[in-house]
Amino acid sequence: MTAADGAWEVLAAPGLVTLQDAGRVGLAHLGVPRAGPLDAPAAALARRLVGGRDDDAVLEVTLAGVTLRAGRARWVAVTGAPCAVQVDGRAVAHGAAVRVPRGAVLTLGPVDAGVRSYLAVGGGWDVAPVLGSRSTDTLAWVGPPRVGPGTLLPVGRDDAAPVALDVVGRARRGPLRVVPGPRVDRFAPGTWERLCATAYVVGDAADRVGLRLLGEPLERVDERELASEGTVLGAVQVPPDGRPVVLLADHPVTGGYPVVAVVRRDDLAVCAQLRPGDAVRFTVS
Template sequence: MSDRALAVVRAGALTTVQDRGRPGHAHLGVPRSGALDAPAAALVNRLVGNPPDAAVLETTLNGCSVRPRSTVTMAVGGAPCPVTVDGRPVAWGAAVRVPGGALLDIGAARAGVRGYLAVAGGVAVEPVLGSRSTDLLSGLGPPPLTDGTVLPLGRPPGFHARVDVVPHPAPPLELVLRITLGPRHDWFTDAALRTFTTRPYAVSSASNRIGLRTEGPALERSRAGELPSEGMVLGAVQVPPDGRPVVFLADHPTTGGYPVVAVVHPADLPGAAQAAPGTPVRFVAVRHRR
């Protein structure tokens, strides 16, 4: 492999390659995938002068360590965390020049869940259906990184962004998710809909890239029976038989048979990607359609 490569020294709890995903194939059962906190991924790309659709690394809670084969510009963003190069602290949320052979370490998140590492030129693994994203539901794209994985890098762009620092929203202390009720809110009792939009929930530790699971009061259905499978959107709040709402994130299944009580406003999903287990969640109805 050429010098344009990045060796993964410590893969961390779960580190995947992500770009803007592969929308447009849902009718074939292909999830959209892509960075969960898409604005954070776009910001770190901007810091190293990449186009917004360049592939980055998405870390989970405890970061990762990488060693570039040649000198390259990198930036770490998303969940705030310590960043070091060969043990020396360097800036988080800013472009950093990392010498070839040096070790860049992304430490444990101080808040939030998902960190993003952009490398000038982008991670250049082979795209699948137009995207380099790892899809954990269906197994498309590169597998999650393991210690020793070597990733090819693309050519660095000819210019660098002139911004030194870009504003990152802080991970939420309380996750407020604006929702539009429906399409299947009529499968639930009025009391359940009141519970859903007024009572506190908490982020469950069973959450992943497929869905943000919640703990809290169960939502009671107003009817028995099964719903035939139907198409699912990003941000759909599906209610499985245990009654606890699940917010569908990027790797969600394209069809499903549990009723969708509401859909989360897309602008609130990056916050959901950064809400650590135990974070309080409130679902706030912004429009009620019957």
């Protein structure tokens, strides 16, 4: 595939940019994470705006933006973290379908708030799937490689008419709703209540694998080592320092730290847009 074949060329990608579709489902027993977009509602909205399918691949753009040259005219939509969007230097709408002519340069600037923006294109980004998915897993780097300058992104043949939406969905705000995890008994009495009463902040170790939180440590009363066991999306595990880690889309499928709680799937989009230093609280689901 070359630019002459209609592929879009990435001109600049100063931060992490990856391809994400619905994810690599059903392979956890082989040690393969699911991946997929961290802010699933934002990615789904971008697809809908350009008339795409539920499993079309989108670009997940982290913090610093991306610039591409259109190899073929297409409808595009940018959702998620707000950022300036331009076509050949002209400002266009965020959260709406925009037509990009062949040869034009599309630019997503750095985000104004949050962390991750999503770029959908009519027909989807038609890269070759790996193990049944076009998602990039950043833990083991399974899937398409990281998107960078010079990357050529083919687009699908379908370019449906954009879809008019009356309401642009927004991620839920507020505390993360949790249910008790399977290892609450490994912690001191009252730990569940203390987890939901403590004000945490996101630490510097925040990526697609998980969010490490800073705050009052949770006290373990059973220090016996756990056998490696399966972990789920949204699990709140507690390493030896007592500070919780919320596992996100690229998390390992097994772990040895006790899981004290699990974040509701509907609230994981909140985690996708949290930056280091942002406040985090938990509440009983």
